Each structure stands twice: as C-alpha cells, then as structure tokens.
Amino acid sequence: MTAEGSAPQLTLVAGSKSRSEASPSAIQIEGFSAYYGKNCIISDLSLIIPDKGVTCLLGPSGTGKSTLLRWLNRINEDTENASFAGRIKILGRDVMRDYPDVTELRREIGMVFQQPCVFPCSIYDNMLMGLRNFKLSKSETRNIIETSLKQAALWDEVANRLEAPATSLSLGQQQRLCIARALALKPKVLLFDEPTASIDPISSRVIEDLVMSLSENISIVMVTHNIAQTKRIADHVVFMCDGKIVEQGSRSHMFSLATCDKTRTYITEEFCDC
Amino acid sequence: MSTLAAMPPKSAPQHGDALKAYCQISAILSVLIVALILSTLILQSGPVLSLKNSGMFSTHWNPDAGQYGMMPMVFGSVFVMIIAAIVAFPIGLMTAIYISETRSSKLRRFIKSVLELLTGIPSIVYGLIGVAYLNIWVAEAFDLQSGRIILTAGILLGIMILPTFLTLTEDAISTVPARFRENAKALGLYRHEIFKLTILPQAKSGIAGAGLLAIGRALGETMAVMLVIGSLDRLPSPLFNPLSSGQTITSKLGREVGESAFGSAHFSALVFMSLILVSITIVLTIISQYFLSRKNTYV
Numbered sequence A: 001m002t003a004e005g006s007a008p009q010l011t012l013v014a015g016s017k018s019r020s021e022a023s024p025s026a027i028q029i030e031g032f033s034a035y036y037g038k039n040c041i042i043s044d045l046s047l048i049i050p051d052k053g054v055t056c057l058l059g060p061s062g063t064g065k066s067t068l069l070r071w072l073n074r075i076n077e078d079t080e081n082a083s084f085a086g087r088i089k090i091l092g093r094d095v096m097r098d099y100p101d102v103t104e105l106r107r108e109i110g111m112v113f114q115q116p117c118v119f120p121c122s123i124y125d126n127m128l129m130g131l132r133n134f135k136l137s138k139s140e141t142r143n144i145i146e147t148s149l150k151q152a153a154l155w156d157e158v159a160n161r162l163e164a165p166a167t168s169l170s171l172g173q174q175q176r177l178c179i180a181r182a183l184a185l186k187p188k189v190l191l192f193d194e195p196t197a198s199i200d201p202i203s204s205r206v207i208e209d210l211v212m213s214l215s216e217n218i219s220i221v222m223v224t225h226n227i228a229q230t231k232r233i234a235d236h237v238v239f240m241c242d243g244k245i246v247e248q249g250s251r252s253h254m255f256s257l258a259t260c261d262k263t264r265t266y267i268t269e270e271f272c273d274c
Numbered sequence B: 001m002s003t004l005a006a007m008p009p010k011s012a013p014q015h016g017d018a019l020k021a022y023c024q025i026s027a028i029l030s031v032l033i034v035a036l037i038l039s040t041l042i043l044q045s046g047p048v049l050s051l052k053n054s055g056m057f058s059t060h061w062n063p064d065a066g067q068y069g070m071m072p073m074v075f076g077s078v079f080v081m082i083i084a085a086i087v088a089f090p091i092g093l094m095t096a097i098y099i100s101e102t103r104s105s106k107l108r109r110f111i112k113s114v115l116e117l118l119t120g121i122p123s124i125v126y127g128l129i130g131v132a133y134l135n136i137w138v139a140e141a142f143d144l145q146s147g148r149i150i151l152t153a154g155i156l157l158g159i160m161i162l163p164t165f166l167t168l169t170e171d172a173i174s175t176v177p178a179r180f181r182e183n184a185k186a187l188g189l190y191r192h193e194i195f196k197l198t199i200l201p202q203a204k205s206g207i208a209g210a211g212l213l214a215i216g217r218a219l220g221e222t223m224a225v226m227l228v229i230g231s232l233d234r235l236p237s238p239l240f241n242p243l244s245s246g247q248t249i250t251s252k253l254g255r256e257v258g259e260s261a262f263g264s265a266h267f268s269a270l271v272f273m274s275l276i277l278v279s280i281t282i283v284l285t286i287i288s289q290y291f292l293s294r295k296n297t298y299v
C-alpha cells in the first residue's frame, strides 16, 4: 500500500486540484473479497484509487477485474450468488452503509460497459433515461443533455437528429452516447469496463481522448486489456492477477521501473503465468 | 484438410437427395392437409349458406324448424374468451414479471418446469375439476342454483391458458438481453422503472403474441367448456351478464355433431360455425406470429 491512503478522507472537496502526493483518494478498498457462491474470486484486496485522473486496471482474463468494478457501484448485488466482504469507500462514503438507496450510489458513479448498449428509443430519450428522477424543467433537461453530449464529443454528430433512433448510430457513437448518458448525471467517478474492446481503432482513439479530457474533473477507473492504450491514457496503473494486486503505481513507474517480474512480462508480452 | 477436401463424403449425395425429397413431400403434404380441411369446411357449409331462411344471424337454433341462429354460440365463444383473458392476463403477467425479476435461477427453473407440466394436462382433467369444484364454488359465491354458467367456463379457461400465456410471456421478458437491465441499473433507475422503461418496450410484442396465442387456445377449447357452460343456446340478458348459462361454438359442435346427419342442413350449419371458429383462430395466430417474430428485431 502506498502512503496516500493512510488517513481516511471523510470530507472531500470536489474541486481539490492537486494531483501530487497529497492527492486525496477517490476510492478506498480495504480487505475486499468477492465470491460467486463459494468460489472466491478476489481475496483480501486493498487498493486506493486516487482522485481525478485515469486509473487503469490491467490483468489477464478471469482475474476479477470486472467483478471488482461491478462491486464498486453494487451492480453485482443483483447477480445470482454474488457476495463480497470488506469495505469500499467512495469519496469517503461506505458504499454499503452510507447508501441505503443504491440508486443514489449508481447516480454518483457512472458505469460504461464493454458492449455499447443504447436503449431502443431516440437519442434524446436515451439521454433522458437517467435524468428521470431529478426534478428538472424542460429547458434544464435540454441544457444538461446538450452539455453532456458536448462533453462526450458527440454533440456535433447528433445535434440535428436527437429524435432519431439511437440504434441508428455507429458503434463508436453509441459508446459515446453511453458515456454522455452517464455524464448527464454529473458523476464523481466513472467506471469503464473495457470501453473500447468492441470498437474500431479510430473510434477507440476518440473515446480515449474523451476519457483523458474527462479525467480532469472526474475520477476514472478503467479496465482494459490494451497495453498501448494504458500507455497513452493512464495516470495510475494497477496490475491484478488471480484476484490480487501484483503491483501498482504511476504510469511511468509501471512502464519503466516495474519491480515485479510478472508485471514486466505482462506489460511487454501481455502474458501472465499466474 | 486437403485430404479431407479431396475425398467426397461417402454416399452423401444420395442421402441428401432422399432426405430433401422426404422433407419436400412432408411439407407439401402438410400444406395439402390444411387446404383440404379448409376446402371441406367451405364445401360442407354450402347447404346452409344456400338456405333462404336459415336465420343465421338470429338467436334461434332449432334444426327441426330449419332455424340456425348462430349468434348465441358466436357471442358465447367471444364472451368466454374475453373472461378467460381477464382472468389469465393480469395474473400471468404479474407472475412472469416476478419470475423474471427473481435473482434465483433455481426458483425460476422450478416455476417454469411446473408451468410446462401444467400446459401438458389434458383439458378434460380441467373440465372434471371445473365440474367437481369450480362450478359449485361459483354457484355459492353468487348464490345461484347452478354454477354452470359463462363465468365458470371463462374462469376455467383462464386457468387453462394461464400456463401457456405465462411461459410465453416469461420467455418474452427474459429474452431481453441482460445488458439492458445492467445499463439501466448503472444509470440509477429503480427496479420498476427499469422494467417499465427498458424491458417492457422490448418485450411487449412478445407479450402481445403470447396473449393472442393463449386466447386462440381458449377459443378452441371444447371439453372443459362443454362441461361447465350450461349449454343454453341463447344470448345472455342483459347481454354481458356472465352469470347466465350459454353456449360456445365448440361446446355446440361437441354436443350436436354426433346427432346430425352428414350432408343435412343441420350438419352444414355446424360445419359453417366451425369455419367461423377456424377463421378467427387463423387470424389470431397470424397476428400473434407477427408479434412474436417482431419480438427481437430492434436490437
């Protein structure tokens, strides 16, 4: 564990800018274990994810990266047989104890999945989906939708066809719509589970740029299998294997000074023997 | 690879040809059978259609006097079908939602397999239960002398079509890919919103298809209805009074086909009623197939 997370931060000012050693943590995970039935996927994992910036979660398939991510916003709660132990705090609030209404947690922590998934309705209605439970006037809603689409670099492409079915967009555009949809809720943390895995390289680069620009204001946790991508966008890299953290650190540390052999082989050969 | 490609599969061509011919003949045969049935029905309806004063649209059914008023039966069929739908649809839909929303796949599999068993129970068994119990309960509940009324038939049919409707509805709901649920969840929607906003719009044509198929089944059911409907060839009065005895096309056919002489006007009138029934069922089936096939085309 690095020294960063030694003191739990209970009150975090949203605008704190410094990303240096004093940077507060967005997510604190302590003694976290995840199970499917009796199968222990992650055991006793502790991790601190810094506020703002992009944290990339690397690791071979089946290590439990998605499982970890899906517990951060408790999506896994509804998965059959899934359970966990330990504590997760997001911006100082315990995800289990401090969010009796899980939907509140999910509105604060956006999530974008591997496969773009737009609802079979118009682009506008897709954007509206998460905003339903906020009491907003029509013009406020429109404003939020416009800003979010602009943030997601999609506005120029859809401004004149907001009523068109969302399924008529290209996959890359659909993924950006998913991101915009999440951004409309003004999340403090965004979770990405291989957001570019099913998208062509050019659209992927658009999304990478987008992720980087968003990371100035939002803490981003991104699972990826793409080492080159990690090199391009990560501020912080966490390498997981077999339900454990092997090594973590800043991007420069991980790509040049990785101390662990496993990390080095994985980063150079994308292979891991564990 | 190359050796495999070079060797023609042994005797495949002959086999293939025979199989193809067999399939073709079967397909042609089944189409022929349907065509034959339909044309028989149409031909045999001739005598009653050519009668001048058959009074088909009246309410008097008296073959001895040459009166073939079919309205009570047609109305009875439709009325019973509507009651069955009112009984089955809300319960079926709610149960389907419950099953598809439950976290436990064990429970879901259990309920599904029980339902599939239920769809296999012969209708006469339902009829027996209807005569033995339902009929008496209904009579007591409404303080009637006899429970052999339209309502009883409707409820019984509702129970009969419930499993069919339920399994098909549950299929329609659970074939909506899980990722829609997860994405909606990630946006902080509540469970009921997720269902209403993302699942239902995608499942609704499947549910509509299930409903149509189920009422089609209700329409064609004979034995169970015959035992509990009271078999009275007249329109209820007031018209939509479910507490009066009645008659459906099927129960009428079930009772009288045996005693009518082949080729007579009486027989022909019965055949014509069955033609009406078949037409309604065909239309319902076509509509339901349209809905069922549309089920997943948007993704």
Ligand SMILES: Nc1ncnc2c1ncn2[C@@H]1O[C@H](COP(=O)(O)OP(=O)(O)OP(=O)(O)O)[C@@H](O)[C@H]1O
Residues within 6 Å of the ligand: A036, A041, A059, A060, A061, A062, A063, A064, A065, A066, A067, A068, A079, A080
């Ligand atoms: N719903 C589930 N029920 C039971 N086991 C599961 C379930 N989901 C995942 N697992 C198991 O948990 C382990 C970790 O899965 P997870 O999806 O978290 O891996 P991952 O690191 O995201 O892999 P990938 O990189 O391939 O996405 C795997 O062994 C998987 O088989």
Ligand SMILES: [Mg+2]
Residues within 6 Å of the ligand: A065, A066, A067, A193, A223
């Ligand atoms: Mg994964």
